[in-house]
Amino acid sequence: MNARTTRGAAVEEAPRRPRGRPPGSVAGHGTATRERIIDAAIELFAAKGFHAASVAEIGTHADVQPGALYYHIRSKHELLWEILRRYTEHALQGAEAITAADLDPVDKLRELIGFHVGIIAEHRQAVSIQVRDGGSLTGTRAAELQILRDKVQDCWQRVLDDGYRAGRFRSADRAVVNGLLGMVNMLYLWYRPEKGDTVEAIADQFCAMALDGLVR
Numbered sequence: 001m002n003a004r005t006t007r008g009a010a011v012e013e014a015p016r017r018p019r020g021r022p023p024g025s026v027a028g029h030g031t032a033t034r035e036r037i038i039d040a041a042i043e044l045f046a047a048k049g050f051h052a053a054s055v056a057e058i059g060t061h062a063d064v065q066p067g068a069l070y071y072h073i074r075s076k077h078e079l080l081w082e083i084l085r086r087y088t089e090h091a092l093q094g095a096e097a098i099t100a101a102d103l104d105p106v107d108k109l110r111e112l113i114g115f116h117v118g119i120i121a122e123h124r125q126a127v128s129i130q131v132r133d134g135g136s137l138t139g140t141r142a143a144e145l146q147i148l149r150d151k152v153q154d155c156w157q158r159v160l161d162d163g164y165r166a167g168r169f170r171s172a173d174r175a176v177v178n179g180l181l182g183m184v185n186m187l188y189l190w191y192r193p194e195k196g197d198t199v200e201a202i203a204d205q206f207c208a209m210a211l212d213g214l215v216r
Contacts, residue, residue, distance in 0.1 A: 034072045036062040041079045046125040050080055050133035081141045084130050087123035088148040091116065095155035105163030106215055112156060113210060114203040116184045121199050124188035131188075153177060160214075169214045180210055 040062035044053035055076050059069040073079055094115045098108055120127055137145055156177045164172035184206060191197055 030072070033062075033064060033068065037064060037069065037072055038079065038082060041076075042083055042125050042129070045080070045083070045129045045133065050076070050129065050136050077137065077141065080129070080133065081137060081145070083126050084134060084137070084145055085148065087119065087126045088145065088152065090123070091119045092148055092152050092155070094119065095152050099155040099158055105159055105166060105168045106211065108159045109163065109210065109214075110207050112159060113180070113184065113206050114200075116181070117187060117203040117206060118199050120184055120187045121191050121193070121202075124191055127185065127188040153181060156181060163214075168216060170216055171214065176214070183210075 037058060040058050041053070044057055044061060047053075053076075055069065056066070058076075058079070059066055062069075064072075095112060098111045098115060101108065101111070103111065134145070157172070157174065160169055160172035160177060163169035187202065191202070
């Protein structure tokens with residue numbers, strides 16, 4: 001083997017370094033990093049407001065370098081969309097399942113109230129962001145979020161409509177649906193589990209108020 005052959009063999013045997021990020025920087029760790037970024041954004045948006053919280057602060061709070069931060073998110077508005085989309089889709093999935101269940105309309109309404117109380121209690125920071133900063137979403141993202149929100153309300157409306165047609169409810173007026181959702185959604189303002197508030201007790205109280213006024 002001559003010198004040229006030796007050099008060629010050495011080149012062929014040397015492992016090539018893959019292009020892109022080092023192994024492990026995305027695969028296996030990408031999801032966890034993205035979740036840390038989203039969690040940090042939720043905390044800062046809820047505490048300071050969407051406009052006051054900077055991308056740099058989010059990265060620091062999540063312990064993520066600027067380069068990695070922009071690998072996982074495209075913009076602060078995309079973070080806002082992700083936060084609001086997640087809890088709204090969760091609310092919609094549960095509402096659709098309850099609406100499609102083989103239950104009496106009264107039981108469906110009771111299930112809707114209980115489920116939605118749980119959603120608001122679990123995602124109360126995201127709900128506070130929605131109330132204060134949801135208007136910061138614009139264009140396609142704003143339209144997509146509104147579609148999700150409308151679908152949630154449609155589930156509640158269908159349950160009341162079915163109950164009214166069956167003679168189970170006194171009214172299925174749109175104002176009733178808005179009032180019920182408004183009552184549950186405002187839970188984020190005062191729900192404090194550390195003070196002994198429980199999702200189950202609150203749901204029972206809300207059901208008692210709603211059903212006493214609606215059920216024939």
